[in-house]
Amino acid sequence: MRKWVWLVLVAVLAAATAGLAVGSNGDTNKKTFEYAIGLWGDLPYSSFQTTVGLPNLFADMNDSNLEFTVHDGDLKQGSGSPCDDALYTRALGWFNSLERAAMFTPGDNDWTDCDRASNGGFNSRERLDHERQVFFSTPMSLGQHPISQDVQSSPSCLGFTGPTPCVENRRWTLKGVTYVTVNIPGSCNNRCDTAPDEAEYQARNAADIAWLHDSFRAAKEDGSAAVMIVAQANPGFDVADPTRAPLRDPKTLVETDGQPDGFHDFLSALRDEVIAFRKPVAFVHGDSHYFRLDKPFLNAAGQRLETFTRVETFGDNAATGNNDVQWVKVLVDPHSRDVFAFQPQIVPGNRTAVPAP
Secondary structure, three states: OHHHHHHHHHHHHHHHHHHHHHHHHOOOOOOOOOEEEEEEOOOOOOHHHHHHHHHHHHHHHHOOOOOEEEEOOOOOOOOOOOOOHHHHHHHHHHHHOOOOEEEEOOOHHHOHHHHOHHHOOOOHHHHHHHHHHHHOOOOEOEEOOOOEOEEOOOOOEEOOOOEEOOOOOEEEEEOOEEEEEOOOOHHHHHOOOOOOOHHHHHHHHHHHHHHHHHHHHHHHHHOOOEEEEEOOOOOOOOOOOOOOOOOEOOOOOOEOOOOOOOOHHHHHHHHHHHHHHOOOEEEEEOOOOOOEEEOOOEOOOOOEOOOEEEEEOOOOOHHHOOOOOOEEEEEEOOOOOOOEEEEEEOOHHHOOOOOOO
C-alpha cells in the first residue's frame, strides 16, 4: 500500500512539474484581464434605433461590468436630421444613462456636416462650440460615475468667434494603460463637403498632432503598458478599401484618390509614435460603418507595424434597423503581451437577421 501511494505521489509531482514547465516556458501570453471597457459609435441613425436599439444597447453595456465606455462620434445620420440643440441634450441623456464613466469624441455628422441644408444649415464651428459646452465644459467625463481627465486647454483650435481651447481632446490612465481621444472627424477632416473650412482644419490638425505627441510622452513617463487612441474618422491606410475609406499609399501615407487629404500629417505623426513607443497601440474609429479588427499600418519600407491594431466599431444607417446597433468589448490586461483583447458584442434584443433563441 505504501509503495502504491508513493508511486501516485511521484506521478502527481511529475505532472505538476511538467505543467509548471509548460506554463513558464511555453504560454507567456496568458490573460487574466483586470478590467473591461466598451466601444460604440455612429449611432443612432433612425428613430427606431433611438427608441429600441439604444435602450437595448445601454442595458447590455450596463450589465457587463465595464470600467468605462467610449462613443467614437456621429450622434445621428449625416443628412435629413437637424443639428439643433435638442440633438445634443438628448445625447447627453444617453451618456448619463450609462452606469460607469462615459466618453465621447465628436464626429462629422454632429458638427462638420451640420452646414448641409438638410441638417439645418448651421455654422459648423458654432455647432462644435456648442458641443464643447454641452459635453466638455469640465475636466470630468460623462456617465453616472465620471472620472477626471487631462484636457488640451491651450487655445489652439478655432471656434465661431476665434481661437478656443480644444477641450474635446482628452486623456486618462487606468491601471497602467493610457487612453486618448482626438477630434478627427470624417468628411476629409473638414476639408471637403458642403462648406469646407481650411483655417479651422489647419488649427485643429496642428492641435491634434501636438496632443498626440504629448499623450505618448505622458504614456512613456508613466510607464504605460499600452495606448488606445479614439477618433471618429476612418483615415484610410492603403488602397484596399475604396468603398469605405480614402485611398492611400501605405508607404508614403499620401492619399491617391484626388480628394482633399485631411489625415496625412496626423497619420505620419502617429506612425512615428507607434514605432518609437514599441508597445501595443490601438486606434479606434468609426465613420465607415463596418466592424473590423486588423493591422493595416505599414512603415515606410512596407513592413507591417506589429504593435498597431485598428478597431472599427459597429455603425449603422436607417435602412438596416437595429441590425448593427452593437458594441465592442475590450478586455484589458496591462501585464499581458498584447494588453487588449477585442470581442464584438451582439446585443440579443437587437438581433435582426437571426433572431435570438
